[in-house]
Amino acid sequence: MLIKYGVISGFNSLGSAKDYIVASSAAVLRRQQFLIRSLGGYTDQTNQRRMQEVKSMSGTALEADSESILRAISPILDPNRHKGQAGKIAVIGGCREYTGAPYFAAISALKIGADLSHVFCTKDAAPVIKGYSPELIVHPILEESYSISGLGDEERRRISSKILAEVDKWMERFDCLVVGPGLGRDPYLLECVSEIMNHARRSNVPIVIDGDGLFLVTNNIELISGYPLAVLTPNVNEYKRLVQKVLSCEVTDRDAFQLLQALAKRIGGVTILQKGKSDLISDGDIVKSVSIYGSPRRCGGQGDILSGSAMNPAVLGCIAASALLRKAASLAFENKKRSTLTSDIIECLGRSLEDISPAC
C-alpha cells in the first residue's frame, strides 16, 4: 500500500517536496507525482492544512490515532489506474534455510494493496517460494558461499557484479524494497545485498530492513545512516543488538521512548518501528505507539507480515502497518485461538483493512 503522505511527510511542505522532485530520478518522480496526485493536487496552502490534519491524526498523546491514519493514507481504488500503480515491491530474502519469511512479507504486500510483489532469493529457495504462490514473481539470483566454494576471487567478483546487474535491471521500477526476511547470514550473500542497498539508496528507493537485514545493517550502519527513506523493524532481540552497537548501552524497561528516539536520531533520518507488546515508532523527532488489537499468539512470521506491510517510509506508514497487522492478528485469534498461525493472520489482512478503511 503506497501511502499518500509518507515520503512527503519527510518534508516540511509540498514546496520542498517539489524541489526534491526536480532533483530526483524517474522512479522517485513517479512516486512523488503519485503522492501529489493522492493529495488531490492540493495547493501549498491547502496541502499545509491537510498535512497538519494528517499529522494531528498521529495524535498529540503518544498513542497514535492509527485507524484515522490508515483511513487517511489508504489509496482509493482508482478505475483509471493501470497495473503497478498501486505499488511494486521487492523482497530481498530467502535462502537455503528460510523460505517462509520472504513469502510472508511478499504476499502481505499484495494482500494490503500492492499490485506486484517480487522476491529476489537464492537458487535453492526459489522453487520452494514459487511453489507457495503463483502471485509472486520470484528471481532465483542470490548466491550463498557454499554454492560458489572453490572459485577464485576474480570469479566471485564477476558473479557478484552479475547479481547486482540482475537486480539493477528492476530497481527503478520498485516503489520499495524489503531487505532481510529469511535472508540468512552468509557473508558472501550479505556482501551482495550491501551493494544492492547502496544502489537502491542512490535511486532513492525506500527500504524496509527486517530480519537478517537488521543483522547486516547493525554491523554496517553506514548502509542506512542519514537515509530518510529507510525503515528498520527490529524485534526485541534485534533492537537490543542495535542499541548495544549504536548507543553502546543496554535496553532497560525505563525511558523506552527516549531510548528509541535517541537511536533513530543517532543513526540519522531513519524511521524505527520497535516491535513488541506495543509497537513504538520514531523518526528521531516524534515517538508514537500502537497498542490496539493484537493477539497473545507469538508464532514465527508475524514480523514478516509487518515488514511487507510497512513497505513505505516514514512514521505514518509504520503506524498504519502496525495497526493492520495487530487487527489481523486479533481477527485470526478470535477464529483459531491457540492454533493461530501466521498464514491465518495473512488471510485476515484484507478484512482488517476493510474493517478500518472500507474500499468503497
Ligand SMILES: NC(=O)C1=CN([C@@H]2O[C@H](COP(=O)(O)OP(=O)(O)OC[C@H]3O[C@@H](n4cnc5c(N)ncnc54)[C@H](OP(=O)(O)O)[C@@H]3O)[C@@H](O)[C@H]2O)[C@@H](O)CC1
Ligand atoms: N518461516 C520462516 O521462514 C521464518 C523465518 N524467519 C527468519 O529467521 C531469521 C532469524 O529470525 P529470528 O527472529 O529467529 O532471529 P532473532 O531475532 O535473532 O531470534 C533468535 C532468537 O532470539 C530470541 N528471540 C526472538 N524474538 C524474541 C523476543 N521477542 N523476545 C525474546 N527473545 C526473542 C529467541 O531465542 P530463544 O528464546 O529461543 O533463546 C530466538 O530464537 C530471519 O531472517 C527471519 O526473517 C522468521 O521471520 C520467522 C519465520
Ligand SMILES: Nc1ncnc2c1ncn2[C@@H]1O[C@H](COP(=O)(O)OP(=O)(O)OP(=O)(O)O)[C@@H](O)[C@H]1O
Ligand atoms: N507481547 C506482545 N503482545 C502483543 N503483540 C505483540 C507482542 N510482541 C509482538 N507483538 C506483535 O507482533 C508483531 C511481530 O513481533 P515479533 O516480535 O514476533 O517480530 P519478529 O520476531 O521479527 O517476527 P518473525 O518471527 O516474523 O521474525 C509486532 O509488530 C507486534 O505488533
Ligand SMILES: [Mg+2]
Ligand atoms: Mg523477524
